[in-house]
Amino acid sequence: MAARPDARPAAHPDSRVDAAATDARTVVLDVRWTLAQPDGSGAYRAGHIPGAVYVDLDTELADHDVVGAGRHPLPSESTLTAAMRRWGLRDGDTVVVVDDLGNQSAARAWWLLRYAGFADVRLLDGALGAWRAAGHPLDTDDVVPEPGDATARYGGMPVLDIDQAAALPGHGVLLDVRAAERYRGEVEPVDPRAGHIPGARSAPTATTLDADGRFLPAEVLRAQYAELGAVPGADVATYCGSGVTGAHAVAALAIAGVDAALFPGSWSQWSNDASRPAATGGEPG
Structure with a gap:
């Protein structure tokens, strides 16, 4: 399962997710979202990578209580921390994010997790279409992981006001x-x-x-x-x-x-x- 990029300047962008080699857990997050259909939970339940946890971009990767900062204001550290723990993330995990839109929505989770201090976050190249094309199975269950203990610490990626x-x-x-x-x-x-x-x-x-x-x-x-x-x-x-x-x-x-x-x-x-x-x-x- 090729995944790119991990966004570390010295890293090869075509690195592969290999939990056995890194001694790290690999957690898959499904970030199904489009402007026309922002709630991707139905698509997620219709078929997702086994073990993948659904992420709601509008409610977990943005904070709509923030006024004057655009349609998807960044969530606070505490808000993202609560979301990450719901997803079952632990500090040090390898995270793979996926969508069904060429990574155009999954990249929001990739960037936010990097911004929050996660060192190893990957995008599944080709997104869910590549998974299907490779003949891998899909599950339809709603994955509810054990709560994690990860903490968001912003500053890992550059931003402009x-x-x-x-x-x-x-x-x-x-x-x-x-x-x-x-x-x-x-x-x-x-x-x-x-x-x-x-x-x-x-x-x-x-x-x-x-x-x-x-x-x-x-x-x-x-x-x-x-x-x-x-x-x-x-x-x-x-x-x-x-x-x-x-x-x-x-x-x-x-x-x-x-x-x-x-x-x-x-x-x-x-x-x-x-x-x-x-x-x-x-x-x-």
């Missing part, structure tokens, strides 16, 4: 990973204003995946990002609509060998602030 996101294009690279037509401001199906953060570059999530939902090879991703100025050593950050697929882009950049920060509030925070300008049209410059 809204002012830092505004300033970044002046000295680095800010990547907007929404669909290109949303970046250009031609459509806006969710948020109150169309367009993008001035100076941001367009790097749609779809361009990082192949037809089977697997990440493109590292060298291909590296070349794509280099065209946008996102190269090793540059100040790079990503954003999306609400901080979900922006985390997926951080993972893709890690595979390419580029460290990147996340602007969690993303366009949903920016577009709700009338004092922030919205750019439209093509690439800056």
Whole structure:
């Protein structure tokens, strides 16, 4: 079962989950979610990797009581700690996160767990489709693990606030990973204003995946990002609509060998602030 990436700069992005070799438990988290169907519990119960625990992205990977921080504000350390313990996580576990969307929703859990201090978190490359294609079985039971004892300690991944996101294009690279037509401001199906953060570059999530939902090879991703100025050593950050697929882009950049920060509030925070300008049209410059 190949899984990528673990996002440690020195680690090979195609490392494999091997609990026997690492003497660590491997816990699988199922993060089924889409914008149209945010409750993925039904899909989970229809078939999931044996032993996988369902994670509710909207209620466990976000805190909607936070005002003014976008559609998926980051949960507090205490909120995520409670969720991790419900999932049965213990400090030191190897964690594999999976969805049925090319890792576009699972990446939120990957990023948050890394941000919370977990050292070994993986994305199942190709997501659930790869599991099915390999002929592995699915279960339909609702997995309820013994409570864990893990504790969230934030600071393991870089983040930007809204002012830092505004300033970044002046000295680095800010990547907007929404669909290109949303970046250009031609459509806006969710948020109150169309367009993008001035100076941001367009790097749609779809361009990082192949037809089977697997990440493109590292060298291909590296070349794509280099065209946008996102190269090793540059100040790079990503954003999306609400901080979900922006985390997926951080993972893709890690595979390419580029460290990147996340602007969690993303366009949903920016577009709700009338004092922030919205750019439209093509690439800056």
